[in-house]
Amino acid sequence: xxxxxxxxxxxxxxxxxxxxxxxxxxxxxxxxxxxxxxxxxxxxxxxxxxxxxxxxxxxxxxxxxxxxxxxxxxxxxxxxxxxxxxxxxxxxxxxxxxxxxxxxxxxxxxxxxxxxxxxxxxxxxxxxxxxxxxxxxxxxxxxxxxxxxxxxxxx
Numbered sequence: 001x002x003x004x005x006x007x008x009x010x011x012x013x014x015x016x017x018x019x020x021x022x023x024x025x026x027x028x029x030x031x032x033x034x035x036x037x038x039x040x041x042x043x044x045x046x047x048x049x050x051x052x053x054x055x056x057x058x059x060x061x062x063x064x065x066x067x068x069x070x071x072x073x074x075x076x077x078x079x080x081x082x083x084x085x086x087x088x089x090x091x092x093x094x095x096x097x098x099x100x101x102x103x104x105x106x107x108x109x110x111x112x113x114x115x116x117x118x119x120x121x122x123x124x125x126x127x128x129x130x131x132x133x134x135x136x137x138x139x140x141x142x143x144x145x146x147x148x149x150x151x152x153x154x155x
Contacts (some may be wrong), residue, residue, distance in 0.1 A: 055121075060137070095132065131148055
């Protein structure tokens, strides 16, 4: 039995229309690539800033510890001029800011009447946040950075 020609041509046309053409697929891939190229730098910048903010908060917690130490001992060092051991704060753990920053005292710090705390970036954070570099916070609350970015940009 022969099929009518109109029905036969409809089946052939429908067979060729299934799926996407290679050109359509390549256009979609190109659009996704362009969107990813725009979004990824913005995402990494947001992550870098977020980690920097966590380190700043942790420096503030260490400063609070130092002020409590001073209140108890009337100096920032012990009788032998040794600095206190900074506590193991949750914010400085490997699950938090401690994964991306190393916390401690700046060189020559503390003395009996002064201290400067620092958060030095490490790993990817050091590469991505070279603009700010190491964050510092001293006994008067003065904030600092070692990178080319200013305190107003980085704090």
